[in-house]
Amino acid sequence: MTYENLWAKRTKYMKASEIRELLRWVAKGDVISFGGGMPDPKLFPKEEMAEIAKYVIIEKGEKALQYGPTQGVPDLVDELIKFMKKESLRVEGAESVIITSGSQQGLDILGRILIDPGDVVIVELPTYLAAINALKVYEPKFVGIPLDDQGMNTEVLEEKVKDLKNKGEKIKFIYTIPTCQNPTGLSMSMERRKHLLEIASKYDLLIVEDDPYSYFLYEPVKFKHLKAMDTEDRVVYMSTFSKILSPGLRLGWMAGNPEFIRKISIAKQSMDLCTSTLTQYIAAEALKRGVIERHIPKIKEAYKKKKDAMLSALEKYMPEGCSWVKPIGGMFIFTWTPDEIDTKQMLMKCIKQYKVAYVPGQAFHVDGSGKNSMRLNFTYPTIEQIEVGIQRIAQAIIEEIKKV
Ligand code: PMP
Ligand code: G9A
Numbered sequence: 001m002t003y004e005n006l007w008a009k010r011t012k013y014m015k016a017s018e019i020r021e022l023l024r025w026v027a028k029g030d031v032i033s034f035g036g037g038m039p040d041p042k043l044f045p046k047e048e049m050a051e052i053a054k055y056v057i058i059e060k061g062e063k064a065l066q067y068g069p070t071q072g073v074p075d076l077v078d079e080l081i082k083f084m085k086k087e088s089l090r091v092e093g094a095e096s097v098i099i100t101s102g103s104q105q106g107l108d109i110l111g112r113i114l115i116d117p118g119d120v121v122i123v124e125l126p127t128y129l130a131a132i133n134a135l136k137v138y139e140p141k142f143v144g145i146p147l148d149d150q151g152m153n154t155e156v157l158e159e160k161v162k163d164l165k166n167k168g169e170k171i172k173f174i175y176t177i178p179t180c181q182n183p184t185g186l187s188m189s190m191e192r193r194k195h196l197l198e199i200a201s202k203y204d205l206l207i208v209e210d211d212p213y214s215y216f217l218y219e220p221v222k223f224k225h226l227k228a229m230d231t232e233d234r235v236v237y238m239s240t241f242s243k244i245l246s247p248g249l250r251l252g253w254m255a256g257n258p259e260f261i262r263k264i265s266i267a268k269q270s271m272d273l274c275t276s277t278l279t280q281y282i283a284a285e286a287l288k289r290g291v292i293e294r295h296i297p298k299i300k301e302a303y304k305k306k307k308d309a310m311l312s313a314l315e316k317y318m319p320e321g322c323s324w325v326k327p328i329g330g331m332f333i334f335t336w337t338p339d340e341i342d343t344k345q346m347l348m349k350c351i352k353q354y355k356v357a358y359v360p361g362q363a364f365h366v367d368g369s370g371k372n373s374m375r376l377n378f379t380y381p382t383i384e385q386i387e388v389g390i391q392r393i394a395q396a397i398i399e400e401i402k403k404v
Contacts (some may be wrong), residue, residue, distance in 0.1 A: 013137045016362045017130055025351050032389035034376040037182065037243070037331045040306075041380075042244055043299055048291050049282070056281045068277035068400065072099030072253070072267045076280045082252055087214075088228040089237060095258040098265055101275045103210065103240040103252030107131050109267045110208060110236075111138035114172045120164055122174040124152050125336075126364030126373075128182045131175060140172065142366035151188025153174060154195040161203050173206040173236075179223050180213035183364045183375040184334040185327025193226055200234055207235045212243045216296055217329035218293045218304040233257050238392035241283055243297070243331065247293055249279040303379050306386060307333070310378040313390035319398050324376075331379045334361065336372055337397050340404045343374045346396055354392040 013049040022035035056064050063073070071077070077094045084091060091097055107130070115121065115138035123132070125144030132142070143164065145157045157174075164171055173184040176196070178188040188196070198208050209226040227237035236256035241249050254264060286292055310333055314324055321338035337343060351357050361373025372395075381389060
């Protein structure tokens with residue numbers, strides 16, 4: 001059988017995720033992983049989750065083991081509305097929320113319902129690579145807006161938007177991860193957030209706010225969510241249980257205009273009918289019992305130590321010409337090497353010879369830039385592995401510099 005001739009045209013735009021590909025090496029065990037944004041597995045609240053899982057199956061099994069509504073089981077939606085309210089994320093009611101199978105599904109659905117080939121999607125430069133991969137299949141034109149230490153440069157954004165509008169381009173939405181951005185760890189300042197909303201209002205644009213990381217900041221700072229500042233119903237908010245509890249549950253959620261949510265729900269029906277009812281009931285119970293509220297301070301404390309350990313190791317071992325962001329939360333430290341280094345080329349050597357993995361930065365850049373950058377995850381490895389792993393990467397960089 002030859003499969004080559006069978007593939008639909010759209011498969012041309014499907015690309016294997018650099019993050020997912022790296023998981024193979026992590027599974028081998030002897031490679032220190034700074035790759036995928038995985039939580040510290042030692043911190044999962046296993047006992048409490050086991051108790052909850054048993055309770056849910058025994059006490060709520062008739063519903064929890066059954067199909068559920070596409071928009072999400074009401075218990076979880078209600079709990080999420082309360083959870084979001086504490087963050088000043090007020091939603092009008094259950095019709096404004098949908099539970100997705102990970103927020104990754106939400107990203108794919110956004111592409112399905114919004115993008116026709118040639119439409120413009122504005123993203124940060126760099127941005128989350130699996131968002132790029134999910135949306136790419138729908139053939140948008142990506143326009144990247146650079147970031148600085150205040151997050152997305154909204155001056156540049158306005159210029160780009162004006163230019164695109166003058167050219168008659170159809171801008172479908174602006175995708176942003178305003179707090180502890182993936183991959184850079186940068187956060188958008190309040191001024192920039194205001195400016196972004198002003199631009200969206202002036203040019204009548206939809207904003208997608210992807211927010212997995214704002215729940216565990218390591219510094220005593222607080223940012224308002226774009227959704228909380230939005231007075232015109234033009235922000236769609238999305239988040240996930242993956243980082244604040246467990247990615248194995250595969251639960252994300254979106255909140256926005258009810259008509260918009262309804263469209264998402266219809267698109268979702270043909271993908272999976274509904275998100276796992278079992279894990280939704282488990283998550284609802286975890287929220288009810290305060291498991292997540294108790295878990296967040298624990299991960300904050302542990303991850304801050306790991307982040308500091310990685311920053312110290314970078315300081316200690318990295319050669320001249322390297323620089324990195326000091327994040328206030330999240331899971332990543334984005335690092336630049338000297339210009340002459342291609343981190344994608346260096347990766348295999350790092351994995352095979354030095355037994356350390358990272359995500360090359362280029363995959364996060366819609367314009368193909370970022371060749372000399374890498375994303376380092378600090379939540380999954382142990383503190384000891386962080387020290388050893390950074391020393392190994394530094395050694396590999398030093399050798400590469402000698403070669404050129
Ligand atoms: N968006 C961003 C910005 C992310 O960092 C991630 C996970 N790394 C996701 C979406 C997807 O998360 P999940 O599907 O596990 O909810
Ligand atoms: O395992 C994945 O693919 C999810 C991780 C996301 C990330 O590393 O940003």
